[in-house]
Every structure is written in structure tokens, then in C-alpha cells.
Amino acid sequence: MREIADRLRAWNDSGARYAVATVVSVGGSAPRRPGAAMAVAADGEAVGSVSGGCVEGAVYELCQEVIRTGEPVRQSFGYSDDDAFAVGLTCGGTIEVLVQAGPVPDAALEAVSRDAQVAFVHVLPPGPVTGTGLLVVWPDRHHGTTGLADADAVVAGEARAMLDTGKTGTISVRCRDDLDVFVHSYAPAPRLLVFGAIDYAAAVARIGRFLGYRVTVCDARPVFATPARFPEADEVVVDWPHRYLAAEHERGSVDGRTVVCVLTHDAKFDVPLLEVALRLPVAYVGAMGSRRTHHDRLSRLRRAGMSDAELARLRSPIGLDLGARTPEETAVAIAAEFVAARRGGTALPLGQIDGPIHHDSQTASAEVA
Structure with missing residues (x-):
């Protein structure tokens, strides 16, 4: 996302409609890692890459579809021995791509551009999606929603823990409704x-x-x-x-x-x-x-x-x-x-204290508009 953040901000400023494809998992010798992103605007302009060229054409079409429908799409690509000409990775690896409609919030793009600590939390289909299906998490606040407002604070807390260690990956969050989310952290390990x-x-x-x-x-x-x-x-x-x-x-x-x-x-x-x-x-x-x-x-x-x-x-x-x-x-x-x-833990046995088991010294439940 970092390499395309400035262009996305320009699209936001102009009111352009666009979709963003993000690599959420990889296998084998896939050329890009989780978090690699490509964006396509409604006028056909494309920036970024998810595979170094192998499946960009197919992902481009998926982005156009998401711009038209507004519905997120989750698609896997890999090499098929049965059809060497099929759309896939010639390197033999596999990637899974999530395509979501924009816009990405300006505050999040600005944080990425200046190397600030921020995590993008993408709700993976078939989970509930409201708006862009994107929750943006900073060390002290979060913005957006998973589609389940009462789960946002829980998801933000899990993402904040990953952000704190600079980890990126897919996690399942168990709350009122189970959610699978992809967390992309923009932070070095502590x-x-x-x-x-x-x-x-x-x-x-x-x-x-x-x-x-x-x-x-x-x-x-x-x-x-x-x-x-x-x-x-x-x-x-x-x-x-x-x-x-x-x-x-x-x-x-x-x-x-x-x-x-x-x-x-x-x-x-x-x-x-x-x-x-x-x-x-x-x-x-x-x-x-x-x-x-x-x-x-x-x-x-x-x-x-x-x-x-x-x-x-x-x-x-x-x-x-x-x-x-x-x-x-x-x-x-x-x-x-x-x-x-x-x-912010007490270092006491859990059986001797009341209150929440998971501490968060930051204002994890704070949300900004």
C-alpha cells in the first residue's frame, strides 16, 4: 500500500471511484508477500502490483467488477498443470487476493506515507461488510468498521497487538460473530x-x-x-x-x-x-x-x-x-x-483479580470519525 498511497490520495481528492486488491495469503514461491496491493480507478488507470505481472490482468478485471458492484471479492490464483495457459502463477506458487471498493481513508494513507504506525484490517468474505469493509487501527484509536459495530473494539485490540510487533497475517476473531480478518501492519518489529x-x-x-x-x-x-x-x-x-x-x-x-x-x-x-x-x-x-x-x-x-x-x-x-x-x-x-x-498487566495470578483478562493500556475503544 505504501507505494500507491500518494496516488490513492489523489484519487480521493478528485472523487474518483476505485478498488484496491490486496494479497492476503501466499504459498510456495509467490513473487509478492501478504500486503502487496494494486489499485484500479474507474477510468482504467492502474497502480501497484500483486504478482509481478503473472495475474495482474485477471486482478484488473476483478477490480473493475468491484467498482461496478461495490461487493468485495476474494480470489485465489495458482499454477495448474492441467492447463498451462490458465490464469495463474508460472512460478508455481499460490496467492489469495482480496478486492475491495475504495475509498481508503485519507488519514490512513497519510500515516502510511510518513511511515507512522498503522494497521489496515480487512474483513474477509463472507464476513459482514459495511462501506469499504476496512478498519484502520492506530496505537491509540481506530476508524471505520468491520460491519459489526460491537465487535470493532475487539478486532481493533487484536490488530493493535499485531501492529505492536509489526506482524501481518490472517486471524480469526471470536466474539459475538466470528470474523476472519486480514491485518496488514505498517510498523517494524519492536x-x-x-x-x-x-x-x-x-x-x-x-x-x-x-x-x-x-x-x-x-x-x-x-x-x-x-x-x-x-x-x-x-x-x-x-x-x-x-x-x-x-x-x-x-x-x-x-x-x-x-x-x-x-x-x-x-x-x-x-x-x-x-x-x-x-x-x-x-x-x-x-x-x-x-x-x-x-x-x-x-x-x-x-x-x-x-x-x-x-x-x-x-x-x-x-x-x-x-x-x-x-x-x-x-x-x-x-x-x-x-x-x-x-x-498494563498487574503481574498477579488471574485467579486473584477481577476485571478483563486482556489489558490494553492504550485507549483501544476510542474511535475517530
């Missing part, structure tokens, strides 16, 4: 920055990847910070931790979803790193160490000029009280704490 190339870091990197984070392990000691020791990390960096974090912030790659885990429990690394981390707008900062190490660390940070408000953001000793001993158990305790911090 970052998990693990400082300290120790055995616990390997376990934290592993669970971070499982949770959908882009994991970086950083340590100033090259003998320990090697890809071979941290195969689950997306990148392993040899640098002084405070210098690396400050540089990443300057690059704009650290945001309000970022999780920082300080596992070095060595003052010469920890203190300058925490001075940087606790002053950044990240989601979570935790530091490993004994209670004695924690109190010594706080004293050093106060002497470095950190305020009580800044220090209150520090989760230390890191992790929830699970009785963990092994690196893997400790990683679960750490992950449980930062998930609770990000999602």
Missing part, C-alpha cells in the same frame, strides 16, 4: 536490546525472538559478543553499551516500544548505560543483579545526577518473582515483567 554477552542473555534473546522482537545483543568484549554464542539474536554488536544506545537513539531506532535489559551487573558498564537508558522514552528498563548490587547501583546513579523520578523507572532486580534459577527460567521471569509493563 526492539529488545540486551546488554551483556552472558548465558542469561542467550536465553533472553531466544524468548525475545519468540515474542516477536528484533533482538540485539551488545557487549564491549569481542571475545564474548559473537554471533555463534547468540544464534537467536538478529544482530550482535561489539561496542560500549552506553555509546551504542545513545547512537541508536540518535538514529531514531529506539522508540516507546523498545525494551532494554541490562544483564552485565558490572558498574563500569551499568552506570553509564543506565544514565542513558533511563532518560530515553523506552517502554522498559531492567537491570540484573543482587539486592546489594541494586542498592550500590542506585547510589552510583544518584551521584551521577539522576533524579528520583528517573530512577523510579528502573526495574531492578530484573524480572518477576518466579523462583527462577536457570537462565531459561530467568528469561521467562524477565519477559513476563516486560510484557506486563508494556501491556
